[in-house]
Amino acid sequence: MRLDVVTIFPEYLDPLNVSLVGKARAHGRLDVHVHDLRAWTHDRHNTVDDTPYGGGPGMVMKTEPWGEALDTVLADGYEDGAHGPVLVVPTPSGRPFTQELAAELSTHPWLLFTPARYEGIDRRVTEEYARRLPVYEVSIGDYVLAGGEAAVLVITEAVARLLPGVLGNAESHRDDSFAPGAMANLLEGPVYTKPPRWRGHGIPEVLLSGHHGKIARWRRDEALRRTTAHRPDLIERCAPAAFDKKDREM
Numbered sequence: 001m002r003l004d005v006v007t008i009f010p011e012y013l014d015p016l017n018v019s020l021v022g023k024a025r026a027h028g029r030l031d032v033h034v035h036d037l038r039a040w041t042h043d044r045h046n047t048v049d050d051t052p053y054g055g056g057p058g059m060v061m062k063t064e065p066w067g068e069a070l071d072t073v074l075a076d077g078y079e080d081g082a083h084g085p086v087l088v089v090p091t092p093s094g095r096p097f098t099q100e101l102a103a104e105l106s107t108h109p110w111l112l113f114t115p116a117r118y119e120g121i122d123r124r125v126t127e128e129y130a131r132r133l134p135v136y137e138v139s140i141g142d143y144v145l146a147g148g149e150a151a152v153l154v155i156t157e158a159v160a161r162l163l164p165g166v167l168g169n170a171e172s173h174r175d176d177s178f179a180p181g182a183m184a185n186l187l188e189g190p191v192y193t194k195p196p197r198w199r200g201h202g203i204p205e206v207l208l209s210g211h212h213g214k215i216a217r218w219r220r221d222e223a224l225r226r227t228t229a230h231r232p233d234l235i236e237r238c239a240p241a242a243f244d245k246k247d248r249e250m
């Protein structure tokens with residue numbers, strides 16, 4: 001997968017050099033290019049914003065730098081023989097980012113992120129590129145950030161971990177919260193590791209039993225309990241297998 005990010009804060013994307021995404025890049029599973037939008041300005045102040053038509057607070061990001069930047073990035077990518085990208089626009093007014101959307105984005109060979117700042121990008125930029133590219137406007141939550149770069153980090157990590165070979169243990173995202181399967185849409189249950197006792201806290205006996213069926217049932221029950229407590233809205237989306245009464249009677 002190729003990822004391009006156009007931003008006025010390229011250093012904000014430095015975390016894409018470490019941990020899971022950094023390893024995926026080192027192993028050639030991800031090809032990440034971060035571009036400074038100001039490279040496509042031509043005035044001595046490297047201006048990327050201006051006052052909003054119709055008045056109002058804040059500033060709006062100008063069309064011209066974005067147009068030049070995206071045309072260049074697209075040309076570079078196509079030269080690399082890449083398939084057409086999808087444009088991913090972080091915005092508070094976008095489609096909620098979910099595990100399902102992460103899985104959908106992970107099927108595309110090229111994601112082109114346009115994290116804005118100020119009050120956003122002049123709408124004509126999105127309209128212009130929507131003429132030739134699929135555009136995903138994505139919200140990572142019902143709160144307002146100061147810009148889209150944090151959203152790019154979140155989206156990139158959630159997508160990268162779904163790419164073949166990126167997660168060490170292929171099982172790791174099998175029981176993810178929200179991943180398909182019997183535990184789909186259930187929140188993670190509690191996890192434990194050595195030492196067996198810590199400051200007077202022990203381990204649930206079932207986890208030391210070696211009885212895999214009982215352990216699996218306990219984990220499912222704990223996931224159901226936590227989901228019911230913290231996200232009852234997810235319960236109706238759970239696979240029927242999550243409520244398998246037969247198991248419970250065992």
Ligand SMILES: N#Cc1ccccc1Cn1ccc2ccc(-c3cc(N)[nH]n3)cc21
Pocket residue numbers: 090091092093115116117118119120121138139140141142143144145146147148149151
């Ligand atoms: N746009 C806008 C905007 C509109 C009103 C007030 C403040 C902003 C700041 N902002 C500028 C760029 C940008 C990108 C993404 C988010 C964003 C995403 C989620 N899920 N929350 N916030 C915010 C962003």
